[in-house]
Each structure stands twice: as C-alpha cells, then as structure tokens.
Amino acid sequence: MIHFENVSKRFPGGHYGVSDISLNIENGALAFITGHSGAGKSTLLRLIALLERPTRGQLLIDGRNIGRLPEKEIPAHRRNIGLIFQDHRLLNDRSVFDNVALPLHVQGFPVREVGKRVRASLDKVGLLKKEKVLPITLSGGEQQRVGIARAIVSRPPILLADEPTGNLDPELSREIMELFLAFNQIGITTLIASHDLDLINKLGRPVINLHRGELT
Amino acid sequence: MRVALSARLSAWFDQHRRSACRSYMEMRRRPLATLMTLLVIGITLALPASLLSLLKISQTMTGGHQQTASISLFLKSGIVNEKALRVATDLEQRPQVDHVELLTSADAMEEFRGHSGFGDALDALDENPLPNVLLIHLLPDSSSIEIRKLATELKEESVTDSIGYDQGWIERLQAITQAIRRAVQALGFGLGLAVMLIIGNTIRLEIMNRREEIEVTRLVGGSDNFIRRPFLYIGLIYGLFGALIAWLLVSILLMLVSGPLGRLAELYDTTISLTAFSLHALLLLIPIGISFGLAGAWLAVSRHLSSINPE
Numbered sequence: 001m002i003h004f005e006n007v008s009k010r011f012p013g014g015h016y017g018v019s020d021i022s023l024n025i026e027n028g029a030l031a032f033i034t035g036h037s038g039a040g041k042s043t044l045l046r047l048i049a050l051l052e053r054p055t056r057g058q059l060l061i062d063g064r065n066i067g068r069l070p071e072k073e074i075p076a077h078r079r080n081i082g083l084i085f086q087d088h089r090l091l092n093d094r095s096v097f098d099n100v101a102l103p104l105h106v107q108g109f110p111v112r113e114v115g116k117r118v119r120a121s122l123d124k125v126g127l128l129k130k131e132k133v134l135p136i137t138l139s140g141g142e143q144q145r146v147g148i149a150r151a152i153v154s155r156p157p158i159l160l161a162d163e164p165t166g167n168l169d170p171e172l173s174r175e176i177m178e179l180f181l182a183f184n185q186i187g188i189t190t191l192i193a194s195h196d197l198d199l200i201n202k203l204g205r206p207v208i209n210l211h212r213g214e215l216t
Numbered sequence: 217m218r219v220a221l222s223a224r225l226s227a228w229f230d231q232h233r234r235s236a237c238r239s240y241m242e243m244r245r246r247p248l249a250t251l252m253t254l255l256v257i258g259i260t261l262a263l264p265a266s267l268l269s270l271l272k273i274s275q276t277m278t279g280g281h282q283q284t285a286s287i288s289l290f291l292k293s294g295i296v297n298e299k300a301l302r303v304a305t306d307l308e309q310r311p312q313v314d315h316v317e318l319l320t321s322a323d324a325m326e327e328f329r330g331h332s333g334f335g336d337a338l339d340a341l342d343e344n345p346l347p348n349v350l351l352i353h354l355l356p357d358s359s360s361i362e363i364r365k366l367a368t369e370l371k372e373e374s375v376t377d378s379i380g381y382d383q384g385w386i387e388r389l390q391a392i393t394q395a396i397r398r399a400v401q402a403l404g405f406g407l408g409l410a411v412m413l414i415i416g417n418t419i420r421l422e423i424m425n426r427r428e429e430i431e432v433t434r435l436v437g438g439s440d441n442f443i444r445r446p447f448l449y450i451g452l453i454y455g456l457f458g459a460l461i462a463w464l465l466v467s468i469l470l471m472l473v474s475g476p477l478g479r480l481a482e483l484y485d486t487t488i489s490l491t492a493f494s495l496h497a498l499l500l501l502i503p504i505g506i507s508f509g510l511a512g513a514w515l516a517v518s519r520h521l522s523s524i525n526p527e
Contacts, residue, residue: 049435051526079437089432106438110223111230150436 001027001189002048002158007057007067009043009213017043017052019213025191027157030184032200033193035210041193044210045160048191049081050074061158079107082151082188084161088143090135096122096146097131103154121153122146125179141172148179152188159183159190165199173199232445239449242422253418257454257505258461260411264404265501266466269493270473271397274389276488277481287367288380289350295375300348303375307350312358312366317351324349347377360387408508415454415512419447423520431526443521448513455509459501466497 002025009017018040025031033041046052047059054067061077069077090099097118104114122128125145127138135143144164151159161180165173177192177199184190194200200207209216243250289307291300297320304316324346329338352370354363363381371379423430433443470490481488 051435075434075437075439075442077437078435081437083435089428089435091429091432093429102433102438103436105231105234106433106436106442108224108227108231110227 001025001029001062002191003058003060005058005060007047007054007059009040009047009052010055016040016213018047018210020057021213021215022057023208023215025189028184028187028189029206030180030190030192031206031208032203033191033208033210034195034197034200036195038212039210040213041195041210042162043213044208045162045191045193048158048160049083050077075106079103079154080156080158082154082156082159084144084147084151084159084164086163086166088135088147090143090146090150092134092136094134095132096127096135096138099135099146100131100150100153103150107154109154117153117155118149121149124152124182125149140167141175144168144172144176145179148176152183157187157189159188161190161192161194163193163195165194165196170199177203231442235445236449236453239446239453242426242446243450243453253414253454254457254461256414257411257458258465260407260414261458261462261501261505262465262469264400264407265462265497266469267400268397268404268500269466269470269497271393271400272496273477273488273493274393286354286381287352287363287370289352289370289373290377290380291348291350291375292377293347295348297348299375300350303373304350307352307370310366312354312362314353314355317353319349319351321346321348408504411455411458411505411508412512412515415451415458415509416516418454419450419513419516420520422450423447423516423524427524430521430524434524435526440521444517447517447521448510451509451511451513451516452506453509455505455507455512456502458509459505462505463494463498463501466501467494470494470497 004021004023007021008019010019011017021040021044033044035041043052047054048061050066050069057067058065059067066077091102100118100121101114104117109117119128119131122131125148127142127145127149130138130142130146135146138146144167148161148164151161159180164180165176168176173196180190180192181203291303295303297318300318300320304318307313307316321344325338325344328334328346354366358366367379367381370376430443470493474490477488477490
C-alpha cells in the first residue's frame with residue numbers, strides 16, 4: 001500500500017527531514033512511528049500526504065509514484081487520506097458539524113449524504129450531541145475527536161495521525177488510541193506518530209523507530 | 217463513487233450556494249467596512265456613469281436635428297398656398313431633398329401665438345405678417361457642403377424671400393459632445409481599473425483573514441477551484457452592490473437635474489424621459505460592476521492563493 005524506497009527529504013539549507021528511508025506498510029496495517037522530536041516522524045507523514053515532496057527516492061502509494069504527482073492532482077490524492085494533528089486544526093468560526101462536513105463539501109457530496117455521513121462519523125467518536133456547538137467550547141479530548149471525525153468522514157483508505165494524543169492525559173490518550181484501533185479493524189491503513197512509548201508498548205503493534213531521520 | 221447526475225448537479229449547485237452564502241455572511245459580519253468599500257466602489261462607478269448619462273441626454277436632444285437636417289425657405293409674401301405647394305413638389309425632385317413640408321402663414325401664426333405669449337398683440341394686427349415657409353427636410357447623409365450648395369441655389373429662386381439654415385452650431389455641439397464622450401470613456405476605463413484594484417485589495421485582505429480556513433481546506437483535499445470560489449463570489453457581490461449604489465447615485469443626480477433639463481428639452485421641442493436614462497445606466501452599470509468585481513477578485517486570488525499552503 002505505502003512503499004518507501006530510499007526516500008530522502010532534504011530541506012533548503014541542507015537539513016534532512018528523513019534520510020534514505022525504505023519501508024513497506026501493508027494494506028490495512030496499523031503502525032506507530034516513534035522517535036525524539038525532530039527525528040522525522042512528522043516529515044514521514046507529511047511526505048505521504050504530499051505536504052512535502054521527497055527530494056530523492058520513490059514513494060509509492062498503491063503502486064503510484066506520488067513523488068512526481070502533478071500539483072493539480074494533489075487535492076484528489078489528499079481526499080484518500082484522513083489527517084489528524086496534535087493541534088486539531090479545526091475552524092473555530094463554524095460548528096462541529098460544519099468542520100466535519102468540510103471534506104465532504106470539497107468533494108461535492110449531495111446534501112443529504114453529507115448529513116448522514118457527518119452524523120455517522122460524529123457518532124463513532126461519541127460526539128453526536130455536540131454537532132451544533134463551536135469547537136472552541138469543547139475540551140481538548142473532544143476537539144481531538146472532532147478532528148478524527150473529520151478525518152474519517154469521507155472514509156479514506158489511509159489515516160495519518162501526527163501526535164494525536166500529545167496534549168491529552170493518559171486516560172484520554174487511551175480512548176483516542178482505541179478509536180484508531182477500531183477504525184483499523186474496518187480496514188483503514190493507519191499510521192500514528194507518537195512518543196507515548198508506554199501506551200504504544202501496551203498495544204503490541206508494529207513500531208517504526210526513527211532517529212535523526214533514519215530508521216533504527 | 218457513482219451518484220446520479222441530478223444528485224451531482226444539485227451538489228454542485230449546493231457548493232455554489234454555500235460559497236455565495238458564506239461570502240455574503242462574511243461581508244455582513246463587518247458591515248461598516250463592507251459598506252465603506254461599497255460606497256467607494258459606488259462613487260467611483262457613478263462618476264463616469266452619470267457623465268455618460270448626461271452626454272446621452274444631450275445627444276438625444278440634439279440628435280433629432282442630426283437625423284433631419286433642414287433648410288427653411290421663406291417665400292415671398294405674394295405666393296399663395298397653391299403656388300407654394302407646387303414649388304414644394306418641384307423641390308422634392310432635387311437629389312438631396314427627402315421631403316418638403318409647407319408651413320403656411322396661418323400655421324406659423326398659431327404656433328407663434330402658442331409659444332410667444334403675444335396672443336393679444338397679434339390679434340390687434342390687421343393681417344398676418346408671417347410668410348409661408350417651406351421646411352425642406354434633407355436626406356440624412358447630405359454633407360454640409362451639399363447643404364450649403366443647395367441653400368445658395370435656393371436663394372436665387374424667384375419665389376424665395378430668404379433662406380434659413382443653421383447647421384453649424386449643431387455640428388459644433390456634436391463634435392464637442394463626441395470629444396467629451398471619448399474623454400468620459402477613457403475616464404470610465406481608468407475608474408473601472410480603480411474599482412478592480414479596490415476589490416482586489418479588499419479580497420487580498422479577506423484571503424489573509426481566512427488563511428487558516430484555506431490551509432485546512434487544502435489539507436482535506438479542497439481543489440483550487442473550491443478554494444477560489446468564495447472569493448470570486450465576494451468580488452461579484454461587491455461589483456453588483458457597488459453598481460447598484462452607483463445607479464442610485466446616478467438616479468439621484470438625474471432627478472436633481474430633471475427640472476432644468478425638462479425646460480431645456482422644451483426649448484428643443486423634445487421631451488426626455490429620465491426613467492429611460494436611469495434604466496439605461498442600470499443596464500450599463502450592472503454588467504460592468506460584476507465584471508470588474510470578478511476581475512479584481514481573480515487578480516487577488518491568483519496572486520495570493522498559491523502562496524498559502526498548509527504547514
């Protein structure tokens with residue numbers, strides 16, 4: 001599904017985000033990416049979402065080398081990926097419902113379908129009753145769950161989460177991780193960057209460890 | 217994803233409706249700033265539009281004369297109506313002449329009585345002092361040289377007492393009007409560009425304000441078209457409402473000048489309908505406002521949108 005072949009990302013100025021990475025993530029897998037801050041966890045995820053382009057090597061998704069994907073095709077590519085961030089990246093001037101509906105709106109889903117999917121998605125993260133409120137009024141854990149609902153609403157085959165539990169206490173972190181496990185159960189390929197080693201070790205899933213941009 | 221065409225279409229309309237609504241709400245959120253921008257656009261558009269309207273009115277008033285340039289032939293006092301009619305028929309054979317109208321002394325008396333207010337004084341006269349007049353309407357394409365030549369020939373006719381033709385001032389007026397028209401068009405173009413830049417700048421600020429929204433939309437796979445759309449709608453709305461304000465200003469101006477203009481029109485024996493000019497201004501302003509609005513928005517969007525990428 002996701003195949004890195006000697007991929008490097010060198011930033012302007014000579015600093016490497018990741019360097020000579022080769023790895024393969026099977027369809028439907030769930031893997032964690034660990035490492036210190038600046039080890040390249042985010043860069044790895046950003047490469048898959050084409051928020052960065054690799055400067056060397058091949059990055060294949062479903063057999064396509066996305067490193068060479070024309071600018072115009074990036075939106076279509078991102079629609080296949082649900083992105084989750086530590087700081088949620090929700091829009092605070094619109095309701096929870098509208099936040100979650102955004103991926104469907106950009107894809108031109110029919111109105112009725114949007115309502116159904118948004119509610120199904122909010123239901124999965126346990127926030128069905130909060131659809132009308134503004135995200136700012138929610139707790140950190142709830143905001144993160146809105147972010148997750150937005151990421152899964154269009155049912156993408158790939159889910160990428162960058163430190164999704166970074167700001168949460170252990171109890172909430174565990175809840176969030178369980179959500180990811182549940183989504184993975186229905187076949188979504190999931191990659192989670194995290195440095196919460198205690199939690200990761202308990203879950204017993206494959207771990208990709210990065211150190212200074214390289215696999216260890 | 218396979219969805220019926222009608223559903224796709226309705227989703228497309230829904231996307232547009234949503235963009236337009238969002239843009240409208242966004243403008244409503246800052247009513248004062250929006251109103252100021254609209255006023256600036258309105259005044260900028262009103263200036264050339266009102267000048268054009270006034271020009272058009274002056275052209276309508278003098279335009280009648282251009283179509284039927286005419287020579288007045290005052291007949292000698294002894295010429296009776298039957299003879300006058302025969303002369304008229306002869307004159308109609310001439311190449312530049314379209315048709316000839318006989319204004320008898322009695323007709324002329326009536327008209328003079330009506331206009332001058334000397335009714336009582338005229339009654340005191342024993343006989344009608346006014347001559348029979350032939351109004352010689354010329355073909356519209358007659359050149360001023362031809363008209364002058366014809367006038368000279370007519371002067372020599374035995375029945376002619378005197379000749380009246382006064383074409384020069386109308387030509388001069390038309391030349392002046394033409395020159396002013398060009399100037400106003402150039403001015404209008406310049407001010408249109410100004411409107412475009414005003415709208416462009418407003419939208420640039422709007423893009424900066426909605427930076428986060430743009431980034432997040434890119435993150436979830438929003439295409440450039442999708443991201444561009446609400447801003448284009450903002451340009452369109454500014455253009456449209458700016459044009460309506462401009463039209464309001466032009467209409468107020470036309471109302472203010474309607475009194476004096478009405479009197480002026482009377483002197484030219486025409487009536488002018490200001491409603492028509494107001495309507496004409498509206499039909500001119502709306503497409504111009506919308507296109508400059510869209511152009512300004514496009515300018516801003518194509519310059520600034522590509523620089524916003526998610527971090």
